[in-house]
Amino acid sequence: MTSGTGRGLNPDGTIAREGARDRLQPAFVPVVDVARARIAETFGSSRLHSAYLYGSVPRGTATPGVSDLDVQLALRAEPTEADRGDAAAIEAALDRAFPQIDGAGILLTSARGLFSERERHDAGFFIACLCTPLLGDDLAEQLPRYRPTTLLARETNGDLARVLPRRRTELAEAATDADRRRLGRRVARRTVRTGFTLVMPRWGGWTSDLEESAELFGRYYPERAAQMRRAASTGRAPAGDRAVLGMLIEDLGPWLAAEYTAVHGEKAPRS
Template sequence: MADLTRGLDAQGYLAREGSLARVEDPFRPVVAAARDRLLDVFGARMTSAYLYGSVPRGTARPGRSDLDLLLALRHEPTDADRAEARVLDESLDKEFTQIDGAGTLLFSRARLLSDLETYDLGWFVACLCTPLLGEDLAEYLPRYRPTSLLARETNGDLALLLPRWRERIAEAAPADLRGLQRGMARHLVRTGFTLVMPRWNGWTSDLGEMAEVFGGYHPRWAGAMRDAADAAREPTGDLAALRTYTEEIGPWLADAYAREHGVKAPRP
């Protein structure tokens, strides 16, 4: 039997999470509209479209969860492509009160299937994305286990991100702090979880569970990670909390990650 408590199938590989069948009723009109508009806007330029996040996992909260989309394009995304995606995202967010924002990631099909991205974007597509339109690129990707290699290539870049986070916090308008906190807190929790993922031998996308799993191995930071998980779900935009990410738990986590798994392979 599959190990449903740790996201593994019967052979010990990471099972794909999410499906269109799990999309709950309040979000079905949003997904249907997104599918139609993606076809209208990108058409033959895209080879695949995916949902990811809480909506295809069936854990989205009406009025509080965002809609996450990923597209595989036939070419490298251009500024014009990104502008069209932003307009699409804004239209969905404005029309559907069920969601609190929408975001569409754009990548070329070649990049998603490249050797460099096999254990990062490739894994993300194969295990965390739910097919919505077109071909499923998971057919061309390997099956994955919760290994140190996977940990390194998914989240082994925190040290590079921390200086950028400091700059963004310093430059942010007060109205933007909640969004910054939500994104940074999510990243911290996922990085903390993948630090210990190979020892735990499994996968979860539940931020609360991620924080608890991490805290079991690193009790000194358990409270800070639980706070980050709470902030990822209910951000306050508190500057003091943001500074703990960049000056306290973040630097410790980046160092621990480099010692445990190494540093993510450089991207162009």
């Protein structure tokens, strides 16, 4: 959902930050309160620099029983297996305790890595514009003000071609309808985000809303608009339909990856 100028921008043309704690819907307030307490207790100030919410919950657009809780932790050092294990335990506890979320996901990164040249327009942008502070000092104060440029497009989603082979393998190995639904949500959301950032510099704004992203993409690529609308609906309400997954992974995905590289270039590989 756009804000500010109507294109998700601040008055100076930089991308406005999404989400705020005061946008939390009542159903999700206790989930966030417990998540905040568990993260602080588990990681402590010696390991945790800051914690953030992202996604539909801090944007105030979450659907009880359907939406997941998305959390990003910035640690003082590079994440370890012990850190990942602690995060997984918190995810499982939240999922068990709160039926209003369809799972919890906690991403881990190091605070210092966000300032590297490699991550400044990828993970740094994510923290500064797409994340809502939950704990600790906000790293956004030390990061750039971002604009809807080709550089941002390339660094955020310019690696789709490298992701698709893994998704083909995951589809082949998906044994249950639940496996396919989880894969469908992940693939569909990534497809819509990539479709939107493909056209983002031409449109000149920012949105994370799936339906709006698909609609904006369709203005520039009407021949692919119906497929992108299907991707948006799958991202919102995942289904285990192999035909839809095949369309996303074998048809729309490869076309989108090639068009993206032609327009914005390819993101440098991460080691």
